[in-house]
Amino acid sequence: MVGEVxxxxxxxxxxxxxxxVFKKDESELTLETRIIDDLGAxxxxxxxxxxxxxxxxxxxxxxxxxxxxVTIGDTVQYIAQILAEPSQK
Amino acid sequence: xxxxxxxxxxxxxxxxxxxxxxxxxxxLEAKTHVSSIPHQWFDYSDFYSHIWSSLPEIDFSKYxxxxxxxxxxxxxxxxxxxxxxxxxxxxxxxxxxxxKKRNTYTVSGVNNERFGVSMGTGIGGLSxxxxxxxxxxxxxxxxxxxxxxxxxxxxxxxxxxxTIMARMLCPRRSNPFGVSMxxxxxxxGNLGIxxxxxxxxxxxxxxxxxxxxxxGYAFKAxxxxxxxxxxxGGVEYLYDxxxxxxxxxxxxxxxxxxxxxxxxxxRPFDKDRSGFLFSEGGGAVLVIEExxxxxxxxxxxYAEILGYAETCDGFNIMxxxxxxxxxxxxxxxxxxxxxxSEKEVDxxxxxxxxxxxxxxxxxxxIETVFGKKVLINSTKSLIGHTLGASGAIEAVVTALSIYHxxxxxxxxxxxxxxxxxxxxxxxxxxxxxxxxxxxGFGGHNAVLVLGECS
Numbered sequence: 001m002v003g004e005v006x007x008x009x010x011x012x013x014x015x016x017x018x019x020x021v022f023k024k025d026e027s028e029l030t031l032e033t034r035i036i037d038d039l040g041a042x043x044x045x046x047x048x049x050x051x052x053x054x055x056x057x058x059x060x061x062x063x064x065x066x067x068x069x070v071t072i073g074d075t076v077q078y079i080a081q082i083l084a085e086p087s088q089k
Numbered sequence: 090x091x092x093x094x095x096x097x098x099x100x101x102x103x104x105x106x107x108x109x110x111x112x113x114x115x116x117l118e119a120k121t122h123v124s125s126i127p128h129q130w131f132d133y134s135d136f137y138s139h140i141w142s143s144l145p146e147i148d149f150s151k152y153x154x155x156x157x158x159x160x161x162x163x164x165x166x167x168x169x170x171x172x173x174x175x176x177x178x179x180x181x182x183x184x185x186x187x188x189k190k191r192n193t194y195t196v197s198g199v200n201n202e203r204f205g206v207s208m209g210t211g212i213g214g215l216s217x218x219x220x221x222x223x224x225x226x227x228x229x230x231x232x233x234x235x236x237x238x239x240x241x242x243x244x245x246x247x248x249x250x251x252t253i254m255a256r257m258l259c260p261r262r263s264n265p266f267g268v269s270m271x272x273x274x275x276x277x278g279n280l281g282i283x284x285x286x287x288x289x290x291x292x293x294x295x296x297x298x299x300x301x302x303x304x305g306y307a308f309k310a311x312x313x314x315x316x317x318x319x320x321x322g323g324v325e326y327l328y329d330x331x332x333x334x335x336x337x338x339x340x341x342x343x344x345x346x347x348x349x350x351x352x353x354x355x356r357p358f359d360k361d362r363s364g365f366l367f368s369e370g371g372g373a374v375l376v377i378e379e380x381x382x383x384x385x386x387x388x389x390x391y392a393e394i395l396g397y398a399e400t401c402d403g404f405n406i407m408x409x410x411x412x413x414x415x416x417x418x419x420x421x422x423x424x425x426x427x428x429x430s431e432k433e434v435d436x437x438x439x440x441x442x443x444x445x446x447x448x449x450x451x452x453x454x455i456e457t458v459f460g461k462k463v464l465i466n467s468t469k470s471l472i473g474h475t476l477g478a479s480g481a482i483e484a485v486v487t488a489l490s491i492y493h494x495x496x497x498x499x500x501x502x503x504x505x506x507x508x509x510x511x512x513x514x515x516x517x518x519x520x521x522x523x524x525x526x527x528x529g530f531g532g533h534n535a536v537l538v539l540g541e542c543s
Contacts, residue, residue, distance in 0.1 A: 020157065023190045047265045048157060054262060 010057075010083070011076045017052045018072060021045060031073035057083060094311045095542055096488045097388040098180025098376025100172035100322075103482060104142045104368060104472045108175055113489050116497040117515050121471050123351045123366065130332030132256050138344035140351045141335065142473035144326075144369040147171060155192055163214035163270040164326035164370065166279040168478075172374035173280050173320050180376035181388055187285055195285045198386065205288030205316040206277045207307035208374075209299030209323035211477030211529070212334070213273025213292075219329035221267040223259040231257050258330040276324050280374075288316045294477070296529030297440070298399070299323050300373070301480030305397035305535055307377055317382050323481035324372035335367055341407065345443060356501035357443035357467035358452065358511055365442040366473030373481035375488070380542070392488040393542040395522070396427025402532030409446060409528055413454040419534045420458050420524065427538035429522055431459050434538075436496060436523040438487045441467025442474055447528065452507040464520070466512040470500040480527040480535065487525040487539050494520055 011031070019026045022039045035041045041049070050061050053075075059082050069075045099109050104122035106112025126141050149159055149167055152174040159167060177184060177196065184194040195201065234254050241247055269275055274292040281290045289310060293302040300323025307321035327334045338344055346363040347354035355366035383390055400419040404410040424431060437459070439451055455465060468479070468486045475482060490496035498512050505511055512518075526536040 020155075023192075048161070051160070051262070051265060052157075060262075 007076060007080055010080045013056055014053070014072060014076050014079065017049065017056055021048050021052065029072055031071065031076065033072045034070060035072070035075070036070075053079060059083065092312050092314060093380035094308050094377055094394045095380050095383050096375050096377050096391045096394065096539075097383050098176035098178075098182065099373070099391060099485050099488065100175025100179065101371070101373045101482060101485055102144070102147060102168045102171050103371040103475070104144055107145070107147060107171075109179060113493075116468070116471060116486060117495070119471060119498045119500045121352065121355070121500055123355065125351070126332060126335060129330070130335065133331045134336050136332070136336065136339045137342060138339050138346050138364065138367070139348040140345065140354055140366065142366050142368040144371060153192065158192065160264070161266040161270070162279060163217040163275060165210055165214060165324040165372070166270075166275045168326060168370065168372040169208060169276040169280055169322070169324045169374060170283055172322060172324070172372045173284070176320060176374040176376045177284070181386070182376065184284060193283055193285060199318060201285055202287045203317040204286045205307065205310055205319045206280045206286055206290040207293070207303045207310070207319055207321040208277040208280065208291070209293045209295065209301070209303030209477050209481065210273050210276055211294065211296045211299050211325055212327065213294070214271035214275055215334060216326050216328055217264070217267060217270035219331070219333065220260055221264055221271070223330065224263050227257045227259040231259070280320050284320070286320065288319070295533040295535065296531050297474065297476050298480055298527040298529035298533040298535040299477035300482065301484065301525065301527040301535040301537060302399060302533065304375065304377070304394075304481060304484050304537055305399060308394045308397050308537070311377055311379055318376065318378040320374055321377055321481070322372060322374035323478040324370070325368070325476045325478040326370035327367070327476070328369050338367060343444060353501055355443055355470060355473060356503070357439075357441040357470045358448050358465075358499055358506055359502050360504040360506050362443045362445065362448060362506070364444050365469060368473035368475040370478065371472065371475040371482060372478045373485045375481070375484060390542045392491040392539045394537060395429065395540045396423045396425075396538035397536070398423035398426055399533065399535040402534065404532055406532075407530050409450055409532070411446060411450050413450045413457075416450070416454045416526070416528070416534050417458055419536055420454070420526070423524065423536045423538050427540070429538070429540070433522045434459060434463055434524055436464040436487070436490055436518065436520045438483045438490070438523065438525040439465055439467050440526055440528050441469050441499070443467070443469065448506060452509060456507065456509060461509055464496065464510050464512055464518055466496055466499050468497070470502070471497065480525070483525045483527070484537055484539070487523050487537070491520050491523055491539055491541050494518060496520065
């Protein structure tokens with residue numbers, strides 16, 4: 001199942017989560033959108049994002065990996081990668 | 090001259106109504122909502138009482154509370170928000186979106202620096218604490234057990250292990266908002282945030298008297314001139330997966346025990362009463378404001394708050410003092426504060442839990458202070474005991490009873506324990522002045538005096 005997860009599928013879900021958390025229209029979001037610099041994410045937003053990503057993709061995201069999630073593109077890449085690994089959760 | 094304080098807005102979430110009109114008509118019909126406690130609780134304990142007043146599902150989206158807010162706020166805060174939206178609407182106070190991302194509002198046409206919040210809760214975010222606590226103690230143990238079971242798959246006798254694992258209930262993750270969900274002051278804090286209310290903001294914790302204490306303090310703050318308006322009330326939510334909270338009350342035999350006839354078990358002031366009906370939760374929020382402030386904006390006035398007093402038994406952490414001395418003292422102080430005599434009180438919304446001791450003490454006090462004529466009912470005979478929310482819900486009932494000049498019957502009161510004027514039927518009653526009183530674990534006694542606004 002993991003191997004079949006497509007980048008586009010993850011992108012669509014990530015966009016949906018980010019749009020909900022930041023009250024944005026999905027059309028405003030691109031792979032280049034920066035979560036802190038462009039969307040103005042505060043620390044509680046990041047916590048919310050992590051919680052939503054974990055719930056959406058059924059994976060744990062270690063706190064130290066947050067730094068890797070600079071843009072939406074980075075986030076999609078990161079999640080696609082952990083989905084390709086055997087589930088720990 | 091003292092500033093006068095009036096009630097202009099009401100909101101409720103209860104087992105028998107999640108908006109004022111429904112709630113009030115169901116009160117007058119003496120409806121109740123009793124059911125068996127969740128079956129899964131019997132996996133963890135035996136209980137004397139098998140019944141509770143469960144809370145029908147609440148549609149928070151009706152108040153534009155988002156899915157994310159529902160995940161990040163304890164039910165007590167969500168109930169407080171739902172009640173507050175209703176109360177502002179009923180007060181004719183409009184609000185406009187201030188911050189789309191935060192989903193917060195500002196109330197239009199009022200000075201928000203003079204708009205405060207005063208809430209009560211007995212146990213606060215216990216439900217969220219229990220949920221996070223179960224994750225903390227069980228998540229890794231379940232993982233180990235799961236691996237052990239997997240390694241033994243195919244061998245005999247695994248069923249008991251699988252059953253134990255299935256009963257280790259915990260959320261799939263620790264909620265990072267756990268602290269802000271658990272803290273009791275979250276209910277008032279979240280109201281301040283949602284509506285950008287910048288006046289004093291407090292949560293009072295006085296067990297089953299919390300709601301009454303909260304309204305009393307809001308009343309004093311508006312009367313003294315510290316505030317012009319307040320959102321005030323009480324909330325409680327007592328569900329947990331294991332029935333531990335229910336068990337805490339059950340084990341001291343405080344709960345209504347007639348499991349064979351659930352609808353008949355809860356019977357305050359009846360000779361056959363056996364304890365209180367545990368409620369899953371609920372809440373009420375009132376808008377109170379200074380009289381001229383209310384008049385200047387043409388607000389509907391449900392009732393005036395005339396006085397307030399509280400005393401402490403200083404006696405026992407779970408038992409009220411049976412001589413009622415400090416309750417009499419409290420009522421005397423409250424009537425003096427209101428500037429009325431006991432003869433002017435037409436109606437008492439009692440604490441009326443249905444426990445042997447409460448009802449015995451309370452009725453004796455009532456007869457001693459007020460005699461036999463005053464009307465008495467117990468809202469807990471309908472909705473059970475919502476602990477810290479009860480005083481606020483009962484203040485709402487008292488205000489509505491004054492406003493509509495009628496009130497609800499005492500459900501299941503077939504053999505009154507004392508010859509007093511209990512409400513047994515709905516008819517027109519000349520209710521001009523009333524009191525609503527609450528007594529809480531810890532010895533807290535609190536009473537509000539309400540009257541029609543002349």
